[in-house]
Amino acid sequence: MALVNENYLKLQSSYLFSEVARRVREYEATKPPRKIIRLGIGDVTEPLPAACVEAMARAVAELGRRETFRGYGPEQGYAFLREAIAEHDFKAHGCDIEADEIFVSDGAKCDTGNFQELLAADAKIAVPDPVYPVYVDTNVMAGRTGAAEDGRYAGLRYLESNKENGFVPEPPRGERFDAVYLCFPNNPTGATATRAQLAAWVEWARDCGALILFDAAYEAFIRNEAIPHSIYEIEGAREVAVEFRSFSKTAGFTGTRCAFTVVPKNCMARTAAGEAVALHGLWNRRHTTKFNGVSYPVQRAAEAVYSPEGQAQCRALIDGYLANAKAIRAKLESLGHACVGGENSPYVWAQAGEPSWDAFDRLLRGHQIVTTPGAGFGRCGEGYIRFSAFNSPETVAEAMARL
Amino acid sequence: MALVNENYLKLQSSYLFSEVARRVREYEATKPPRKIIRLGIGDVTEPLPAACVEAMARAVAELGRRETFRGYGPEQGYAFLREAIAEHDFKAHGCDIEADEIFVSDGAKCDTGNFQELLAADAKIAVPDPVYPVYVDTNVMAGRTGAAEDGRYAGLRYLESNKENGFVPEPPRGERFDAVYLCFPNNPTGATATRAQLAAWVEWARDCGALILFDAAYEAFIRNEAIPHSIYEIEGAREVAVEFRSFSKTAGFTGTRCAFTVVPKNCMARTAAGEAVALHGLWNRRHTTKFNGVSYPVQRAAEAVYSPEGQAQCRALIDGYLANAKAIRAKLESLGHACVGGENSPYVWAQAGEPSWDAFDRLLRGHQIVTTPGAGFGRCGEGYIRFSAFNSPETVAEAMARL
Structure with a gap:
């Protein structure tokens, strides 16, 4: 057999987002009382700007x-x-x-x-x-x-x-x-x-x-x-x-x-x-x-x-996500969580007041909200939770109402 | 300054296709007597199958x-x-x-x-x-x-x-x-x-x-x-x-x-x-x-x-290129050049009877046809010329008529 690049074997096998997905799947199998809202992974949710669709x-x-x-x-x-x-x-x-x-x-x-x-x-x-x-x-x-x-x-x-x-x-x-x-x-x-x-x-x-x-x-x-x-x-x-x-x-x-x-x-x-x-x-x-x-x-x-249309459409798209971020940060701060981000950024980084994965599980099982545990990003992330603003305003509002 | 990956410095700087492009540009600047036909690089010329365009x-x-x-x-x-x-x-x-x-x-x-x-x-x-x-x-x-x-x-x-x-x-x-x-x-x-x-x-x-x-x-x-x-x-x-x-x-x-x-x-x-x-x-x-x-x-x-339409359209596309390849090979063989390829392949690999770059220059300057010199692919390519069948049937026919 061919000699392998052994550096690959040093890689930690549990990748953050797959562990998040695993826990969400496991919880989903228990038939949660309401729809799970995903504010975890940083994936966008709104359609492509019309200028981009037309050009493509x-x-x-x-x-x-x-x-x-x-x-x-x-x-x-x-x-x-x-x-x-x-x-x-x-x-x-x-x-x-x-x-x-x-x-x-x-x-x-x-x-x-x-x-x-x-x-x-x-x-x-x-x-x-x-x-x-x-x-x-x-x-x-x-x-x-x-x-x-x-x-x-x-x-x-x-x-x-x-x-x-x-x-x-x-x-x-x-x-x-x-x-x-x-x-x-x-x-x-x-x-x-x-x-x-x-x-x-x-x-x-x-x-x-x-x-x-x-x-x-x-x-x-x-x-x-x-x-x-x-x-x-x-x-x-x-x-x-x-x-x-x-x-x-x-x-x-x-x-x-x-x-x-x-x-x-x-x-x-x-x-x-x-x-x-x-x-x-x-x-x-x-x-x-x-x-x-x-x-x-x-x-x-x-x-x-x-293009001028593209610039305006992208700005509107991002304005929407920024409004979500602002709403998330305001809610978390009102609950006493110190936050960074959520201004000039789609992410809100909130002090959880407990270990990251405990907070993740509590938010998932208690409020049916998926977040990303800060500890997954490194030692300094322990005790933090990342909320992503990538969602529709309605969904973010519902998530915040659940908290 | 950061330490660089010195292996990159071992790379031979003259890349085959850029040298081909340079010689073609140089010759084009001399206002050739007729349109240059490109049978060099392996790039396709015919439009995407309709099934693919529609799906996309x-x-x-x-x-x-x-x-x-x-x-x-x-x-x-x-x-x-x-x-x-x-x-x-x-x-x-x-x-x-x-x-x-x-x-x-x-x-x-x-x-x-x-x-x-x-x-x-x-x-x-x-x-x-x-x-x-x-x-x-x-x-x-x-x-x-x-x-x-x-x-x-x-x-x-x-x-x-x-x-x-x-x-x-x-x-x-x-x-x-x-x-x-x-x-x-x-x-x-x-x-x-x-x-x-x-x-x-x-x-x-x-x-x-x-x-x-x-x-x-x-x-x-x-x-x-x-x-x-x-x-x-x-x-x-x-x-x-x-x-x-x-x-x-x-x-x-x-x-x-x-x-x-x-x-x-x-x-x-x-x-x-x-x-x-x-x-x-x-x-x-x-x-x-x-x-x-x-x-x-x-x-x-x-x-x-x-899809059934896609399969038929791709087959027709490739049939066209294969017909070109067959025509190229037949012409080159009729001129006494031993060939490989051109059947079950879009490339015809022809013995030039002279060094590859000499044949390349002769075809370019004498017949206004761009090919790829075999020597550019390695020592065993010396003395060969690659003809690509990726073109319209009309263009290939014109190129062959020039030889």
Whole structure:
């Protein structure tokens, strides 16, 4: 038999969302007294914006006629989409990002999972705690960790996010890292980082030579004008940061699949011998070798997000989820639970007053509400519960009335 | 700066298709006397089957209504598609493959590129020569090779495909490998493997403990009933083979993006200590961690391939390309060029009678026809030219008339 990558065997087998699903299935089998309301997983519930549906339908029709048929597109994405992204998401916010620094993909999960491939096998990595599990698991698979103990892998540096630091960890000064994952607005806590906090991270990265892997999948939820949408709003970030974005939450594309990664051309890494290497060229090589571009109709749907109608429809979509988040946070606070998130974010991170899984079970069995236990995201999540605002206003109102 | 994966720096920088594109651009700038006909890259030209377009359009409309909207689907693919695949592509051909052994993805390029991640860093790999470059490059990126010299990477075993063996290499008996890539109908040669030849490979794999990574992306072109469509038509293959399939050539999905990989549940690898590990579980972990499923409308389009209309339309599509291939081969043979492929395959692999790039330039500048120089696929491709049948019958007829 072939020799296997034994790093996979270090992976903790119980994955958070499958354990949640198992407990919900088990409870459902007992015939609960009323409908279960799901405020757990971060999946959107509202239909695609009409502008996206129309653009996608037109593109599908194009594929059915020889004169307009398209086969392989550029692996990096069509120029029409890369240019719309550069213009609206970056230049309009004062960020100096060119279309050819944008790599269109089928998901930010894929990109945040794949990007670590460009780093050395012994690269030193820092991750937040609580954390989106993909950052951790993909580094485990790549062999950058030892075994797990008490939910943490040896060899990874966990940056604790807690009440004391307002769920925004400070840079670990005096330590050297190759890369750090940051996610703002944060999944799972919903915390946002101020301009000064991001600037401190960029300054630290420039000093210690680390790469910032900045996950901005939830940036569309930011309504406070003082909060940066992109790491590139911070001076000096181009040289030290890669940014991941997604249409999943911005435009309800969780089942449609489109995202992108920004790799500035002057963002460098180095060989062990100290030679500088541009990450842009390496990512381009990876993207063209292991990926073959996003479905053409999907790219047309994503382009439509930037039309005037698309912009208005996406804003309305997110306004709806933000109103849900606000209602959830207000209710939880009225019941005495300290909360973070729920403003500029679809997630409310609430102090449970009991262990996370106990709170999860109590909410499920007592109120027929599915949440996500914070402990599933890491040691610092213990004692917290994540509520997701992705649902209709009526359903969220009913859930809150049950509490 | 972050420490980089230095294996990427071993990659040969001149990629075949970009060099072809560069030469074509350069020649185009000289204002050629007539339109350039492209028989180079293996991209389809004919529109999507009507059944696929209709199914996709219906699914797009579903995403626009709350009652029928779908967010995240199962990462492995929707049951409706996995079941249709298992039924039509395997059970109907006598292959014992279950729906939950099928992993739907966005491309066979991605899957053939990613699967090597499950193998140990020091796994010993064999690849054909000539070869689809993705098999090689992804193993270089993973650090399984030394530097390249004369177009071959140290540490990889190249299985020579040539006139002597009819372009189907024999198993390298007496040597131990962890994995071998096989592709039939072959890209680039168009050669097919008989049942006896595949049985010899399966027997060899079972004896020496190697895993067969079987790329069957072109199986839909097989019309000779004696040639197996799947490695699983060979007894004993389930334990030692993974198979890659794609809708790209079967149904014109190169720009629509859908493919799948079959990982039988009893296909095992082993740890260095000799413990058996099922690849199915590992691939499932990779797929769910680094991938988030194929776009829902695309999966509906793929499902339609298996409807009676879809089957008839795909067959007609491929019949057209096969007629082109036959015409190309007949013309080249009439001019005295020995050929392989062009039957049961969209590719004709022709002996050029001169170095590959000389023939490429002569065809481009003398006849305004773009081909692919065989030397770009490996040392054994030198002296050959690949003609692709992916074009309209009229265009192929005009190209042949020019010769």
